[in-house]
Amino acid sequence: MPLPLKTFAALTRLHRKRLLPVPGKILMRKGQWVEPDDVVAQALLEPRHITLDIALGLGVLEDEAEDYLQVEVGSLVANQDILAGPVGYAQRVVRSPTDGRIVWASAGKLTLQVSSQPEDIKAELPGRVIDLIADQGVVIELSGSLAQGVWGNGLVAYGKYLCLANEPEAELYLSPADTHLAGSICVGGICSQSGTLTVAQELGIGGLVLSGLEAGLFEAAARLPFPTVVLEGFGRYPLNPEVHQVFLAHSGREMALNAKPWDKYTGMRPEIIIPQYSEETTLTAEVLGVIQPGQKVRVISPQVYGVYGILIDLPGIHKFPSGVLGLSATVLLENGSEDIVPLANLEFTG
Amino acid sequence: MDSTSLPAESLLTLDIGTSMTRATLFDIVEDQFRYLASGAAPTTAFPPTGEIRRGIRWALDELSTATGRQFVDPGGRLLRPDGQSGSGADHISATFSIAPPVKVLAVGLSPDFSLASLRRLARSIHYHQFETLGLEDPRKPEEQVDAILKLRPDLILVAGGSDGGASRSLLALIDTVSLACSIIPESSRPPVIFAGNQSIQSEVESRLGRLTRLVVAPNLRPQENIENLEPAMHQLTQLYKQLVKQRIPWLARLDNLAQDKMLHSGYALGRLMRFLSQVRPGRNGVLGIDLGVSALTVAVAFSGGLSLQIFPEFGMGNQLTNYLDITSLSTIAGWLYTNIPPSFIKEYLLQKSLYPDMLSTTSDALMVEQALARYMLHSGIQQVVAGFSSKAVFNSPGQLPAMEPIFVSGAVLAKAPDLASCLLMLLDGLQPTGITTFVLDHNLIAPSLGAAAALMPGQVVQLLNSDAFLHLATVISPTGTARPGTPVLRVKIYPENDQETSLEVRQGELRVYPVTEGHSARLQLTPLQEFDIGMGNPGRGGSLRVTGSKFGLVFDARGRPLHPPGDLARRSDQYSDWFSMLAT
Numbered sequence: 001m002p003l004p005l006k007t008f009a010a011l012t013r014l015h016r017k018r019l020l021p022v023p024g025k026i027l028m029r030k031g032q033w034v035e036p037d038d039v040v041a042q043a044l045l046e047p048r049h050i051t052l053d054i055a056l057g058l059g060v061l062e063d064e065a066e067d068y069l070q071v072e073v074g075s076l077v078a079n080q081d082i083l084a085g086p087v088g089y090a091q092r093v094v095r096s097p098t099d100g101r102i103v104w105a106s107a108g109k110l111t112l113q114v115s116s117q118p119e120d121i122k123a124e125l126p127g128r129v130i131d132l133i134a135d136q137g138v139v140i141e142l143s144g145s146l147a148q149g150v151w152g153n154g155l156v157a158y159g160k161y162l163c164l165a166n167e168p169e170a171e172l173y174l175s176p177a178d179t180h181l182a183g184s185i186c187v188g189g190i191c192s193q194s195g196t197l198t199v200a201q202e203l204g205i206g207g208l209v210l211s212g213l214e215a216g217l218f219e220a221a222a223r224l225p226f227p228t229v230v231l232e233g234f235g236r237y238p239l240n241p242e243v244h245q246v247f248l249a250h251s252g253r254e255m256a257l258n259a260k261p262w263d264k265y266t267g268m269r270p271e272i273i274i275p276q277y278s279e280e281t282t283l284t285a286e287v288l289g290v291i292q293p294g295q296k297v298r299v300i301s302p303q304v305y306g307v308y309g310i311l312i313d314l315p316g317i318h319k320f321p322s323g324v325l326g327l328s329a330t331v332l333l334e335n336g337s338e339d340i341v342p343l344a345n346l347e348f349t350g
Numbered sequence: 351m352d353s354t355s356l357p358a359e360s361l362l363t364l365d366i367g368t369s370m371t372r373a374t375l376f377d378i379v380e381d382q383f384r385y386l387a388s389g390a391a392p393t394t395a396f397p398p399t400g401e402i403r404r405g406i407r408w409a410l411d412e413l414s415t416a417t418g419r420q421f422v423d424p425g426g427r428l429l430r431p432d433g434q435s436g437s438g439a440d441h442i443s444a445t446f447s448i449a450p451p452v453k454v455l456a457v458g459l460s461p462d463f464s465l466a467s468l469r470r471l472a473r474s475i476h477y478h479q480f481e482t483l484g485l486e487d488p489r490k491p492e493e494q495v496d497a498i499l500k501l502r503p504d505l506i507l508v509a510g511g512s513d514g515g516a517s518r519s520l521l522a523l524i525d526t527v528s529l530a531c532s533i534i535p536e537s538s539r540p541p542v543i544f545a546g547n548q549s550i551q552s553e554v555e556s557r558l559g560r561l562t563r564l565v566v567a568p569n570l571r572p573q574e575n576i577e578n579l580e581p582a583m584h585q586l587t588q589l590y591k592q593l594v595k596q597r598i599p600w601l602a603r604l605d606n607l608a609q610d611k612m613l614h615s616g617y618a619l620g621r622l623m624r625f626l627s628q629v630r631p632g633r634n635g636v637l638g639i640d641l642g643v644s645a646l647t648v649a650v651a652f653s654g655g656l657s658l659q660i661f662p663e664f665g666m667g668n669q670l671t672n673y674l675d676i677t678s679l680s681t682i683a684g685w686l687y688t689n690i691p692p693s694f695i696k697e698y699l700l701q702k703s704l705y706p707d708m709l710s711t712t713s714d715a716l717m718v719e720q721a722l723a724r725y726m727l728h729s730g731i732q733q734v735v736a737g738f739s740s741k742a743v744f745n746s747p748g749q750l751p752a753m754e755p756i757f758v759s760g761a762v763l764a765k766a767p768d769l770a771s772c773l774l775m776l777l778d779g780l781q782p783t784g785i786t787t788f789v790l791d792h793n794l795i796a797p798s799l800g801a802a803a804a805l806m807p808g809q810v811v812q813l814l815n816s817d818a819f820l821h822l823a824t825v826i827s828p829t830g831t832a833r834p835g836t837p838v839l840r841v842k843i844y845p846e847n848d849q850e851t852s853l854e855v856r857q858g859e860l861r862v863y864p865v866t867e868g869h870s871a872r873l874q875l876t877p878l879q880e881f882d883i884g885m886g887n888p889g890r891g892g893s894l895r896v897t898g899s900k901f902g903l904v905f906d907a908r909g910r911p912l913h914p915p916g917d918l919a920r921r922s923d924q925y926s927d928w929f930s931m932l933a934t
Contacts, residue, residue, distance in 0.1 A: 022502065023535055046500050049492045049533070103533050111492065111529060150704050215697035218674060234700040262704065264668075265450055267397020301711050305701065322716040323767030326709045342709040 007269075008349060009146045010246050011276060015130070018121050019137035021045065025118075028138050030131065034123040036158035036256065040138045042118040050097065055108030057094035058087045062108035069110070075102045083110060124156050125256035126275055144275040145250065147231060147243045149209075152259030152270030155227035157207045161185035161274075163251035165211075168239040172210065174199040181205050185227075185255050187247045190236050194220055201225065207257040209247075209272060212237030212306065227259035229270045237306035240298075240349075241334075250274050291343065297331060301345040308349065309333040315340065360431070361806060362421065362439035363798035364406055364604065365615065366446040368644040368667065369393055369707045371405035373413045373421070374795055375439065376813065383809040385793055385818035389413030392707075395448050395598050402600040428607060443802040444608035447615035449476035449644055449662070450597040452590070455503035455540075457483045457523050459510035464546065467570040467577055468507050470737055471545070473659040474583045474617065475590040476645055477505075483526070485519050491526045498530035503540045504593055507586070508554075509570045511547030520546055524557050531561040539563075541589055545570045545582040565589060580656055587617045611805065615797035616640070620649035620658040622800030622810075623757065627651035629811055634884075635742055637753040638796065639730075639780070641723060641760035643667035643706040646730040650753070652741040659734050664726040666719075666762055667706030670699040685721035685778065687925035689918055690714050695721075716767070720775050723762045727779025745783035745882045746829040746910045752784040752884045757819075759791035769900055770932035773822055774925075777860075777904075781912050783829050784884020785894065788822040821867070823901035826855075829910045830881035830888060834858035838881045838907055842874040855905040860928045865902035870895060873903075901932060 024043025034040060055065040068084045071077060077096040085093030096112065104111035127142030162184050164172060172188025174181070174196050185207035191197065192214040200208060201224065208228040213221055215234045231239065239247070256273040263269075295311045309331040318328035318340055326342040333339055360377040374388040389412025394405035403426070410421045420437040423429055429438030454477045458464030465482050472480055481501050483494055506527060510520040531539050541563040544554045548569050558564045567582035591614060595602040605612040613621065623638040630636075631653055638649040646664035650657045663669050673682065679692045686695075698718045702708060710716040731750055742751035758776060766772040769790075776788055795818060803810045813819075828839045839855040846869055855861055857879075865871045875883055875891045882888040896903060908928075915921045 023538070047496065047533075049495050049499075051490075051492045051529075104529055111495075111533075113533070151700075214693075215700055216693055218671075218696070218700060233704070234697050264396050267400075300701065300705050300708055320709065320711040322710050322713050324709050324711065324716065324765065325767070326765075342711060344707045344709050345705070345711065347705075 007146055007148045008240060008243055010242070011143065011278060012146055013141065013143050014146060014273065016125065016127075016140050016142070017133070017137060018123060018140060019133065020121055020135075023135040026132055026135070026138060028129045028132070030129055032129045033127070034129060034138075034140060035126050036122065036124050038123045039120040040123050040129070040140075041121045041136075043121075044113075044116065045119040048114045048116060049103070050100070050112045050114060051104075052083065052094060052097075052110045052112065053108065054084045054094050054110050058085055058092050060087060060108075065108035066105070069105060071102050071105075071110070073102050073105055076100075077102065077112070124158060124258065125273055142273070142275055143278045144273045145246045147240075147246070147272045149229045149231040149270040149272070150233055150262060151213075151230040152261055153222050153224055153228045154261060155207075155225075155259050157185060157227045157257045159183065159185055159206045159254060159257075160252065161187055161207070161209070161247075161255040161257075163187040163244075163247040165189040165239060165244065165247070168211070168241050168244040172196055174203065176202060178203060185209065185257050187251070189239055190214075191217060191221075192236065197221060197224060207255075207259075209257065211239040227257045229257060229259045229272060231272075232306040233300070235305060240308060246274070250276075291329070296349050297329075298347040298349050299331060299333070299339070299341050299345060300347055301341050304333070304339060304341070307333050307335075309339075311346070312338070314343075318342075359440035359806070359809075361441045361443065361802055361809065363795065363802060364409070364442065364444045364608075365794075365798050366395065366402055366405070366444070366448055366601070366604070367393055367615070368448050368642070371402065371409045372794060372798075373406065373409040374793070374798055375413055375417055375419070376809070377439075382816065383806075383812040384816060385795060385813060387413060387416035388793060388795070389416060393448060395600070402598065402604065406604075441802070441805055442607050442609075443798060443805060444604045444612040445615045445618045445797045445801045446594065446601055446604075446612065447476070447642065447644055447797075448594070448598065449478075450594060451478040452476065452504045452593060453479040453481070453501060455481050455483060455498060455501060455506045455527075457506060457508045457510075457527055458546070459485045459519060459523075461486065463571060463574065464510040467579065468509050470577075470657075470659070471509075471570060471579050471582055471586060472507060473661070474579070474620075475586060475614065476616065476660050476662060478662065483523060485523070491522075491529070494526045495530045495533070498527070499533060502534075502538070505586075505589065506540050506542040508542060508544045509546040511550075511569075512574055513548045513569050513572045515547055515549075517547055517550045517553070521550060521553060521557075524554055528557045528561060531558065541565065541593075543567055543582060543585055543589065545585075548572075583617075583656070583658065587614055590614060608801070611801065613797075613801045615642075616645065616647040616649070616658060616660045618797040618800035619647055619757075619759070620651070620656045620800065621803055622796055623649040623651040624654055624656040625800070625803040625807070625810065626755075626757075626814065628654045629814075632754060633743065634752040634754040634784075634786075635738070636755065636757070637750075638757040639727065639759065640796070641666060641726060641758075641762055643761070646726055648730055648734050650734070650738065650742075655741070657734075657737065659730075659737075661730050661733065664730045666702070666722065666726065666760075668703050670703040670722075673699055682718075682721050682725050684914065684916075685724040686717055686918075687721075687922050688714070688717050689922075690717060694718065719762060720766070720771060723775050724779040727775070728781070731780055743784075743884065745827075745884045749783050749829070749910045750780055753782065753786050755787040755789050756780065756782065757789050757791060757796060759794060759796045761794070764790060764792045764794055768933065769820075769822065770929055773901060773904070773932055774928060776822075777825065777906055777908075778912060778914075781827075781910055782825055782906070783827050783910055784882070785824070785826050787824045787899070790820040790822050792820045793818060821897070821899035823899050823904045824865075824896045825904045825906055826875070826883060827906040827910065828855065828877055828881040828883045830877075830879055832857040832879045832881070836879060838877065838879050839883065839905065840876040840878060841905070843903070844872040844874070846870050855907050857907050858909065859905075859907055860931055861905040861907075862901055862931050862934075863903040863905075865896060865898040867898045867900070869898040871898075871903075872896075904932070
């Protein structure tokens, strides 16, 4: 039986897809190196249309209008191009009011898709394009440190980061005097003060990584104009010590901060990647955490939420203090104590 | 149905839930079709596994451990019975409630009629986004086209006009849909269900039939004041199944195993309620409730007619972040019987939205979970009450009409640490009126049986009367107006093989009289103060035979609607009294 998977890897090889929501154009070749700001694919996400009444414009009947059309479905037209006509003594014509493409012609009417700037999909991280997915996007490969989180506010960024947490349990405090943080992604520990988020905005930081966020600050964090990721949970949860070590070791380097929400259908979690250019790393195996003693787990029960430990036994059905019955696991926690927790309240970390 | 005529055939049901996959075995034991055991494992439809097969295999392994039977061969193929080893099962039925995001566009004429009917129709599937395009839409047709292209709907539902009525306005809207469909790449065009004015069927087919898959269903409103959702509901659930199968390809193979009869769990629960209303016809409706992680399902059947409403917003999982505002937190806190700070409630909602299967191990977390369940049940019932069938008998305006029985399913109810707190959640959340019985689906098998009901109706009838379901209580809820403490119902109880007893139920109280399982009793009920107990008119009483259950008879005279005291100390005292009453 598997457990949910929350991945941390100090150094690994990763594949990340960059996909368009609608069919579009891929701008990269297989094997090409990309930088975070490179546009890998484009599509018209929100096309705009104009319908022109050709019959009315020409002064003819609906079913006669087709005979005067100068364009057909699929034709590209420029502003002021003649679309239909001329008709009659006055040589009446209908001209295109804008650049575009004819997408529909019927019952004396033409529909024109107005030319507009396509939306870009960027690489968002540095790496090599190892695969193209027809009309949809690319797969990028890179090496680096990976830490996945539980919540993100939907934004993405790439840039230099600074680890401000000296200890895994550190609380994040920012001062208006910390002007050197402007534009940087800040890795803090716990955030429990709304003032910290306000100062972060005023300083113009480039992103925020937190171990724990006080539940009362959820809405404020969701509205922040820069990407924000919560790694462990809502409350006073410290950083995983191993993750903290990696953040400290690479502080000052660049980080890909993806704060898109956890999507169980695609399996994507909010995540942090610190690129490291290594040819020898192995690909992160998309393994399942099969329950067995010796496995590293993270407890998601209230009271011990976010605590890491090692699964040491599976004693079966257990009655918990609330009276609820459930399949249980004995976990040796980081502090050396043992606790019996529901299997449903464990998360595999690998 | 005569049980002796039932063939000795076994049934294996597979339910692919949002978080758990469940395999359940039913078979003939001592001439009775019985529930034998279930095995459960996390659903593996999504990354990193990305295929449901593994979760099914693990659930079957658990079932094998529990029953000693083998269900798969070493190659992972499902075994068919060979008559000797006892392996495999004769029939397989399948249900699913995993719900990839689905966007629905409803196209109709008026917000109060066709669009309202379309919204109720769409509630029979698990949609994530619902947008409308109607006659009152102020946008130009090309702007409407742009809006459709921006939405990128997965399904388009069209209705409007009574049969033979006006058609021009609806056809103009269909032209807009047609134009949008023609611009969308062919491989991405959404299927369309047309359930409007049947006299324009051929015109609709000529406009849409060549562009996309068009399903024509009977008019939702053949006449202005008649709503007939059920035929279109069947078509919609079939189309929805196709859509989900495209997104989760392994479900297609499961559907093959189930001989193309796999059903969405919500619809399967509805089918079970409809089946029940046919085999036990009565004046009252049959109500099915499933409070799950992904949605609250409310299925009501009256004499074979089904109304089904699925509310993802009232699920106990990912949607909980919608309730973090002060008003929602305060309303949820109003259902708490202990002092728990709003910050804890908020933290709990956030964690539960991330990990919906998390068990509440502390009493505070459990209290919040149960308060949330009350809130979700109550919110869902309030939404459906207005749309109940005209056959519904309302004992109290705006409250749940007379239902018999009420079937309840869902982990938060079935896995409650004690039955008293389960029943209190139901009484507080649903607030039944009149006389009803509560049946708990403690094995979480109701949707599976709904899927199997057409295949094995006799067997399902036997199961409904067996200990596969837990008969919680017969609940009598008198409604009316009186001061607290005023006698509102006089009851004479004539237990089978026991002394006659009399009791008086007072306004504001919750009372229990045990009639244990396997026993029965006759009741003589006399409402006082013109209270209504659902026997025809206010003040009208009568006699009633009840069968035993876990709690026996429960008299809930706490008032409708129920107003728990605003003061927490008083609320807590009252809850202790009610809980003690049920727990003893």
